[in-house]
Amino acid sequence: MMKKYNFSAGPCILPQEVFQEASQAILDFNNSGLSILEISHRSADFVSVMEEARNLSLKLLGLENKGYKALFLQGGASMQFLMTAYNLLEKKAAYLNTGTWATKAIKEAKFFGEVVEVASSKDKNFNYIPKNYKVPTDADYFHCTSNNTIFGTQMKEFSSVAIPLVCDMSSDIFSREMDFSKFDMIYAGAQKNMGPAGTTLVIIKEDILGKVSREIPSMLNYKTHIEKDSMFNTPAVYAVYVSLLTMRWMDRKGGVKAMEELNNKKAALLYSEIDRNELFKGYAEKEDRSTMNATFNLTDESLKDRFDELWKAEGINGLNGHRSVGGYRASMYNALPPHSVTTLVEVMQELERKA
Amino acid sequence: MMKKYNFSAGPCILPQEVFQEASQAILDFNNSGLSILEISHRSADFVSVMEEARNLSLKLLGLENKGYKALFLQGGASMQFLMTAYNLLEKKAAYLNTGTWATKAIKEAKFFGEVVEVASSKDKNFNYIPKNYKVPTDADYFHCTSNNTIFGTQMKEFSSVAIPLVCDMSSDIFSREMDFSKFDMIYAGAQKNMGPAGTTLVIIKEDILGKVSREIPSMLNYKTHIEKDSMFNTPAVYAVYVSLLTMRWMDRKGGVKAMEELNNKKAALLYSEIDRNELFKGYAEKEDRSTMNATFNLTDESLKDRFDELWKAEGINGLNGHRSVGGYRASMYNALPPHSVTTLVEVMQELERKA
Numbered sequence: 001m002m003k004k005y006n007f008s009a010g011p012c013i014l015p016q017e018v019f020q021e022a023s024q025a026i027l028d029f030n031n032s033g034l035s036i037l038e039i040s041h042r043s044a045d046f047v048s049v050m051e052e053a054r055n056l057s058l059k060l061l062g063l064e065n066k067g068y069k070a071l072f073l074q075g076g077a078s079m080q081f082l083m084t085a086y087n088l089l090e091k092k093a094a095y096l097n098t099g100t101w102a103t104k105a106i107k108e109a110k111f112f113g114e115v116v117e118v119a120s121s122k123d124k125n126f127n128y129i130p131k132n133y134k135v136p137t138d139a140d141y142f143h144c145t146s147n148n149t150i151f152g153t154q155m156k157e158f159s160s161v162a163i164p165l166v167c168d169m170s171s172d173i174f175s176r177e178m179d180f181s182k183f184d185m186i187y188a189g190a191q192k193n194m195g196p197a198g199t200t201l202v203i204i205k206e207d208i209l210g211k212v213s214r215e216i217p218s219m220l221n222y223k224t225h226i227e228k229d230s231m232f233n234t235p236a237v238y239a240v241y242v243s244l245l246t247m248r249w250m251d252r253k254g255g256v257k258a259m260e261e262l263n264n265k266k267a268a269l270l271y272s273e274i275d276r277n278e279l280f281k282g283y284a285e286k287e288d289r290s291t292m293n294a295t296f297n298l299t300d301e302s303l304k305d306r307f308d309e310l311w312k313a314e315g316i317n318g319l320n321g322h323r324s325v326g327g328y329r330a331s332m333y334n335a336l337p338p339h340s341v342t343t344l345v346e347v348m349q350e351l352e353r354k355a
Numbered sequence: 356m357m358k359k360y361n362f363s364a365g366p367c368i369l370p371q372e373v374f375q376e377a378s379q380a381i382l383d384f385n386n387s388g389l390s391i392l393e394i395s396h397r398s399a400d401f402v403s404v405m406e407e408a409r410n411l412s413l414k415l416l417g418l419e420n421k422g423y424k425a426l427f428l429q430g431g432a433s434m435q436f437l438m439t440a441y442n443l444l445e446k447k448a449a450y451l452n453t454g455t456w457a458t459k460a461i462k463e464a465k466f467f468g469e470v471v472e473v474a475s476s477k478d479k480n481f482n483y484i485p486k487n488y489k490v491p492t493d494a495d496y497f498h499c500t501s502n503n504t505i506f507g508t509q510m511k512e513f514s515s516v517a518i519p520l521v522c523d524m525s526s527d528i529f530s531r532e533m534d535f536s537k538f539d540m541i542y543a544g545a546q547k548n549m550g551p552a553g554t555t556l557v558i559i560k561e562d563i564l565g566k567v568s569r570e571i572p573s574m575l576n577y578k579t580h581i582e583k584d585s586m587f588n589t590p591a592v593y594a595v596y597v598s599l600l601t602m603r604w605m606d607r608k609g610g611v612k613a614m615e616e617l618n619n620k621k622a623a624l625l626y627s628e629i630d631r632n633e634l635f636k637g638y639a640e641k642e643d644r645s646t647m648n649a650t651f652n653l654t655d656e657s658l659k660d661r662f663d664e665l666w667k668a669e670g671i672n673g674l675n676g677h678r679s680v681g682g683y684r685a686s687m688y689n690a691l692p693p694h695s696v697t698t699l700v701e702v703m704q705e706l707e708r709k710a
């Protein structure tokens with residue numbers, strides 16, 4: 001079988017050793033003689049998986065013993081778009097619009113109250129991160145998106161605000177060091193840096209809850225899930241387990257600090273080729289470039305077929321850009337080996353030689 | 356490794372051949388050289404999984420070409436408790452209360468309107484199914500629970516009602532033949548007969564939607580998921596895939612008809628031992644006994660330690676009753692081999708010999 005270089009935007013590559021363990025647990029979990037798919041979520045073995053996953057997510061972000069609770073919920077970031085507003089929006093919320101997902105989050109929040117868009121980069125099809133905006137101090141919370149998978153932009157600074165700060169980190173959680181305690185709530189669909197599709201990490205400071213007057217159905221209420229340690233109802237057992245395996249792998253490799261170093265190296269390698277090679281141009285503004293998703297186009301569209309043939313022949317996968325941007329997108333999540341980026345750069349150079 | 360007999364109430368046993376295929380797909384899916392956990396949900400390979408899963412669920416229930424849509428959503432039956440009401444309850448809904456899960460469904464519906472409890476078996480701790488109740492014809496829909504996992508009761512008849520009929524079939528879907536076209540909506544958490552935890556099958560007749568005046572956030576709106584063929588956002592890829600493998604297995608084995616025959620045999624074997632062996636007594640009323648979950652108690656509680664030792668020594672797993680009932684619960688879902696029931700019956704007879 002030919003080696004694959006998986007640049008998929010998500011669900012995406014996870015560490016090979018995680019796949020090995022994850023496959024084995026389907027046949028026999030913890031030497032129990034049972035598959036992880038057939039054990040009760042109330043069994044000691046799984047309760048311990050859930051507890052370790054919650055604790056390790058906080059540890060990796062440096063948020064232990066700081067008043068945060070970690071939850072593993074279902075429904076993806078899309079469910080969080082409405083749950084954040086359901087739980088936090090009494091009158092007015094402030095949102096930063098940096099792309100498709102931020103736009104969707106704004107749409108759902110509007111079901112629950114007024115939304116102030118503090119700034120938007122829609123004027124340039126979201127190829128930059130707005131700066132110098134003002135966040136109204138009378139809003140219930142401020143919501144932003146740390147990394148924009150589709151457009152390849154990433155927030156580098158998070159200014160302190162006097163109101164609760166909520167961040168969708170679906171596509172760059174665990175990818176870089178930061179003082180995460182400036183956030184009051186962080187959420188992330190698992191299927192980029194954390195695990196397979198099917199579970200969503202929600203990290204929340206309990207003191208921002210209980211301030212809206214509406215009644216909240218049990219499953220949509222963060223308090224329900226906090227009280228029951230993410231086990232109010234049957235959780236997504238296997239997705240949580242594989243997320244735990246992936247977080248253990250990060251922890252073994254040196255945590256978020258080590259991930260960041262590797263991610264910076266991979267991103268530097270690819271962006272320097274994009275900037276050097278005259279056949280390519282980057283899509284996002286340089287200062288806002290994402291270390292997770294590099295978006296770029298050919299300067300001469302007539303080379304498209306030749307380039308596509310070259311990278312496909314090399315075993316590269318998932319390089320097509322999102323339809324909103326076109327061109328190419330190389331997603332370089334934590335688990336992507338640097339060698340994959342080297343391979344892509346070589347293909348870009350081969351195109352240059354043949355062009 | 357000792358052979359295990361897994362009577363877990365859910366998540367529960369799935370066919371051994373499903374575990375084999377499910378484990379292999381983690382290492383290499385469809386000979387793609389990629390894990391099913393790392394491929395895009397928009398890839399042709401997964402789009403085809405989702406399509407086949409939706410179609411096969413309808414085929415197994417005899418609901419093809421009858422105006423039904425099948426969806427694979429996240430959040431379990433607990434999320435459906437609120438979504439049914441969010442989408443269908445304008446003024447008043449009618450609910451049959453047959454146990455813990457029905458009670459929870461009623462609680463969530465009350466967030467959205469008036470709930471009429473047409474009947475309840477709470478007076479006898481839910482050990483029977485109420486009959487001869489009247490369903491108000493001016494209710495928006497009638498909701499019932501086909502099988503009560505905790506109490507071991509199962510509805511055998513579903514009277515036709517003039518209003519939309521909604522049924523939570525989480526713990527007995529695909530277990531018996533029936534004219535499923537009498538239901539307007541069926542939902543089921545996967546983790547009993549259909550697959551692993553993490554996805555929920557929702558089968559719905561489109562014409563019952565769009566009749567409430569409230570606005571519905573996108574993720575909670577069935578119309579959103581119908582329009583996008585369950586791919587509005589990233590679905591629970593692996594849980595859907597393993598559900599498909601399990602449905603294919605049912606289909607190969609002869610479909611729901613074959614499952615029913617086997618389930619009836621397994622249930623008859625165990626219940627006849629419960630009735631014959633004077634050390635045991637059944638919990639549920641005989642006419643309402645579930646073929647999926649047999650609940651029973653020791654007639655002499657002082658034998659508890661001896662019985663527990665015996666079945667554990669035999670490799671039996673998951674036999675403890677739910678705390679609301681006590682005693683024992685043997686869950687005999689589709690994938691439980693008849694030999695497991697024989698083994699349990701032998702242990703019950705061994706206790707009798709030694710008592």
